[in-house]
Amino acid sequence: MHLWHSLEFGAKAYALKQVKTKPRDEVEKIARERLQTLLEHARENSQFWHDKLAGFPADRFELRDLPTSNKCELMENFDASLTVDDVRRHDIEGYMDDESNLGKLFHGKYAVSHTSGSQGQPLLLVQPQETIELLFALQASRGHANALSVSEVVKHLLSPVRLAVVLLQPGFYPSSCAFEYMPDGAKDYIDVLRLSVEDDDLLERLADFRPTHLTAYASVLHEIARAVEDGKLTLKPSLEEVVNISERLMPQAREHYAEIFGAPIFDDYGMGECLFLTNGCSTSGGMHVNADWAILEVVDEHNRPVPDGAPGAKVLLTNLANHVQPIIRYEVGDVVTMATKPCDCGNNLPLIARIEGRDSDVFYIETEDGTRALQPTIFELAVGRVLEAREYQLVQDDPTHFRARLEPLPGKKVDAQRAKDALDEELHKYGLRDKLHVDVEIVDRLAPNSDQKFKRIVCKVKKPSADAKVKKIEQPTDYAA
Numbered sequence: 001m002h003l004w005h006s007l008e009f010g011a012k013a014y015a016l017k018q019v020k021t022k023p024r025d026e027v028e029k030i031a032r033e034r035l036q037t038l039l040e041h042a043r044e045n046s047q048f049w050h051d052k053l054a055g056f057p058a059d060r061f062e063l064r065d066l067p068t069s070n071k072c073e074l075m076e077n078f079d080a081s082l083t084v085d086d087v088r089r090h091d092i093e094g095y096m097d098d099e100s101n102l103g104k105l106f107h108g109k110y111a112v113s114h115t116s117g118s119q120g121q122p123l124l125l126v127q128p129q130e131t132i133e134l135l136f137a138l139q140a141s142r143g144h145a146n147a148l149s150v151s152e153v154v155k156h157l158l159s160p161v162r163l164a165v166v167l168l169q170p171g172f173y174p175s176s177c178a179f180e181y182m183p184d185g186a187k188d189y190i191d192v193l194r195l196s197v198e199d200d201d202l203l204e205r206l207a208d209f210r211p212t213h214l215t216a217y218a219s220v221l222h223e224i225a226r227a228v229e230d231g232k233l234t235l236k237p238s239l240e241e242v243v244n245i246s247e248r249l250m251p252q253a254r255e256h257y258a259e260i261f262g263a264p265i266f267d268d269y270g271m272g273e274c275l276f277l278t279n280g281c282s283t284s285g286g287m288h289v290n291a292d293w294a295i296l297e298v299v300d301e302h303n304r305p306v307p308d309g310a311p312g313a314k315v316l317l318t319n320l321a322n323h324v325q326p327i328i329r330y331e332v333g334d335v336v337t338m339a340t341k342p343c344d345c346g347n348n349l350p351l352i353a354r355i356e357g358r359d360s361d362v363f364y365i366e367t368e369d370g371t372r373a374l375q376p377t378i379f380e381l382a383v384g385r386v387l388e389a390r391e392y393q394l395v396q397d398d399p400t401h402f403r404a405r406l407e408p409l410p411g412k413k414v415d416a417q418r419a420k421d422a423l424d425e426e427l428h429k430y431g432l433r434d435k436l437h438v439d440v441e442i443v444d445r446l447a448p449n450s451d452q453k454f455k456r457i458v459c460k461v462k463k464p465s466a467d468a469k470v471k472k473i474e475q476p477t478d479y480a481a
């Protein structure tokens with residue numbers, strides 16, 4: 001039975017690989033069929049979706065006409081939004097209060113977790129086990145430097161990859177849960193060592209394990225890289241690839257890490273609501289959307305599509321694999337820019353060129369017209385030009401004072417004055433040069449404070465109340481990023 005599971009997993013991963021090179025319209029057709037099935041299922045089995053999708057015939061609709069959804073709505077209507085009768089909000093909340101349930105499927109069927117709540121209220125997530133299997137199969141087939149071939153499948157059966165996953169302490173948060181719920185079929189291919197950035201013996205255990213694959217947050221990669229730079233840890237030559245999840249790496253840090261780790265770096269972009277949304281591309285540094293299993297719409301504030309090459313205000317996510325908790329045109333406040341050209345790597349799936357944080361990561365400034373939200377992009381474009389920096393942090397101390405904290409790459413020197421000039425130049429374009437002050441601090445190390453994820457954007461100014469409807473400072477029209 002076990003071997004059968006493994007072969008089945010290998011076959012699934014191999015089939016998924018084929019989609020990468022299909023023409024775009026064929027992939028869209030697959031997605032369209034899956035969307036139709038999802039809508040029918042949601043409408044028939046969930047009261048919430050039945051009401052919400054009333055008036056949209058399942059066989060005749062345009063995606064952009066369907067209603068959007070959001071986290072508050074899904075939490076307020078949690079039980080009614082699910083398509084199954086055996087999961088209740090109260091029960092899974094109780095289940096997750098008991099840490100001994102980590103890694104155990106709820107009712108033997110569902111992987112349960114919750115988002116961090118850094119965006120306000122956390123969302124409870126219920127995923128059938130198949131969606132976790134899909135995540136691993138996509139990683140195996142599309143997230144690799146060496147595309148999976150039949151001989152690769154056999155090779156990994158004989159000699160499993162050694163995957164080190166370094167995250168925060170285990171918990172019911174989505175990226176941790178994915179590894180807790182790894183499907184049996186994948187276990188013959190992947191030997192997982194689960195570590196926490198807080199483990200005192202992290203470096204020793206990494207060295208002993210000799211990972212072929214390493215998955216971590218960017219801030220954790222910084223820690224591991226510092227140890228490699230100081231000669232305390234060697235990952236060459238066994239390491240074959242590094243996957244950076246959940247936080248972004250600066251391009252120069254990615255390049256430097258590829259060199260010192262001796263392996264390509266892949267940036268994956270996903271969220272608890274759809275962990276398998278993309279696989280990183282080491283050729284472009286971007287991310288390919290798994291468009292046969294998820295639909296990502298980049299839109300403006302009014303949900304109108306934004307052309308490729310331009311940053312959206314948010315994205316609308318549709319997860320085509322999770323039929324238990326439908327996620328349909330679900331709003332996520334990430335600022336995403338799609339690439340305008342096909343990728344050189346040969347993968348035809350849509351390519352995300354850049355992600356510029358979340359729209360909830362904002363600063364607040366006072367203007368003649370009252371309080372306005374200022375997006376950190378204005379500063380990020382300037383610090384992005386400081387090519388000697390490993391990492392940065394932007395802090396707003398009060399309505400008019402900011403600090404750009406920069407950690408240099410090893411052996412590099414950051415010119416603070418040059419960085420400040422670049423920042424002032426950006427402020428000038430917005431007409432804010434005389435109103436706001438930004439200081440540059442060069443620091444030895446930027447790292448998370450406790451068991452929190454690293455915060456690049458820190459706003460110490462009190463957030464206006466939710467109903468104040470604060471307007472954003474608009475980008476100048478002649479703004480060239």
Ligand SMILES: [Zn+2]
Nearest residue numbers: 281343345347
């Ligand atoms: Zn690519």
